[in-house]
Amino acid sequence: MDVTNDTTNGSFDPFSQTINITVVPEYETMSITLEDFSRWQLYATRACINYGSQFGASITLLILLLTLTKSDRRRSIIFITNCIGLTANAIRNLLQAVYFTTEYWNPYVYFTGDTSRITTSITAQSVTAAILPFIVYTCILASLNLQIRVMLTIATYRWQRIVIQCISLALALVTLTFRFCLCAINAKAIVDNEITSGWQWLPQACNILLTITICTTSLIFCGKLVCAIYQRRTIGLRAFGPLQVLLVMSLQTFLIPSLFALVQFTSDVAQLYSLVQTSALLCLPLSAMWASAKVGERQSSVGLSTPSFVRQWKCSLSSSSISPLSSGYRKESHASQGSPASPRVLEEGCEGRHSFDVMAMGTYGIR
DSSP states (O other): OOHHHHHHHTOOOGGGOEEEEEETTTTEEEEEEHHHHHHHHHHHHHHHHHHHHHHHHHHHHHHHHHHHSOGGGTTSHHHHHHHHHHHHHHHHHHHHHHHTTSGGGOHHHHHHOOOTTOOHHHHHHHHHHHHHHHHHHHHHHHHHHHHHHHHGGGOSSHHHHHHHHHHHHHHHHHHHHHHHHHHHHHHHHHHHTOOOTTOTHHHHHHHHHHHHHHHHHHHHHHHHHHHHHHHHHHTTOOSOOHHHHHHHHHHHHHHHHHHHHHHTTTOOOTTTTHHHHHHHHHHHHHHHHHHHHHHHHHHHHHHHHSOHHHHHHHHHHHHTTEEEETTEEEEOSSGGGTOOOOOOOOSTTOSOOBSBOGGGSTTTOOO
C-alpha cells in the first residue's frame, strides 16, 4: 500500500491504518488495524464497567443483609443461601474484572495467541471465575424453590403440591446441568489454552433456561400470593402489608431478569448476559428486607395503638369462635371440643394466622 499516493489523493484514513506486529519465534509479521485495536480496548472498558457495577451492588446488598437481618433469622436456610450467593457473585465479578489486567488481555497475547507468559496463578484465577457462576445459579434456584415449597403449604390438594414441586425441581436440575457442563468446558479450555469454537450456543442456552426457570417459579409464587391477598380482602384486611410487598418483589424478580435476557440478543454491550443472574440474585434479599421492615412497622404500630392485654383478650375470644373462609366467617363446630384450631386471620396484632405464616415464608427464612 502506497501511503504517499493515498495521502495525496485524500483516500488514506488514519483511523483505520494498519499496525504490524512481529510474531516470535518465527519472526513473521502480523497486521492488525486500528479499528481492531479500538474494539479490543472498548470491549475491556465496557466489560469492566459492567462487572464493577455488579460487584458494587452485590457487596452493598450483602452488607445491608448482614446488618439489617434480625439475629433470630440469621440461622435460616434462605439467609445463608442469599449470603453465599451474593458473596460468590461479588467474587466472580471481581475476578472477571481483574482478568482484563492480566497477561491474558495483553494486546500481543490477545492478537497472536501466544500464552507463554501466562502463569499458573493467572490460570487458576480464570478457572475460579468460570466455576463460581455454578454456585450463583445454585443459590438462586435453591432460594426460588424454597419459596415455592413454603407457598405450597396453602395448596388445597396434595397432587397440586406434588406437580408444582416436580416442575420447579425439574427446571432447576436441567438449568444446573447445563450450567455445570458450561463450567467444565470453560475450565478445560482455560487450562488447555484452547478455543471452544463449537460451544457458542451453550452460554445462551444457560441464560434462557435460567430465565425460564425464574419466570416459572415467580409466576407460581405470584399466583399463590394473589390468592392469599384476595382471601384476606374478603375478610376485611385491605392494608398494604408483607404479602403485597412479596407480590411486588416477585413481579420484579420475574420482569427484570427477563428484560436482560431479551436485551442481550439485540445489544452489543459486553457481558450483558451476566446481569440476568445478578438481577435475580439481588431481588431475593431485597424482598426479604422490605417485607421484614413492613412486618416490624405493622407490629410496632399495633403495639402503640392497643395495649397487649386487650389484643390477647380479643385474640382469645376470636380464635375460639370464628374461622375465615373464602365466603366469610362461620362458626367452628369443633372449637368447644378442644380440637386444634385451623389457620386464621383475626385482626391486626393477633397471633392467629391465615393459611400460612408470612414470617415463615421462604423469603424470610425456613428453619
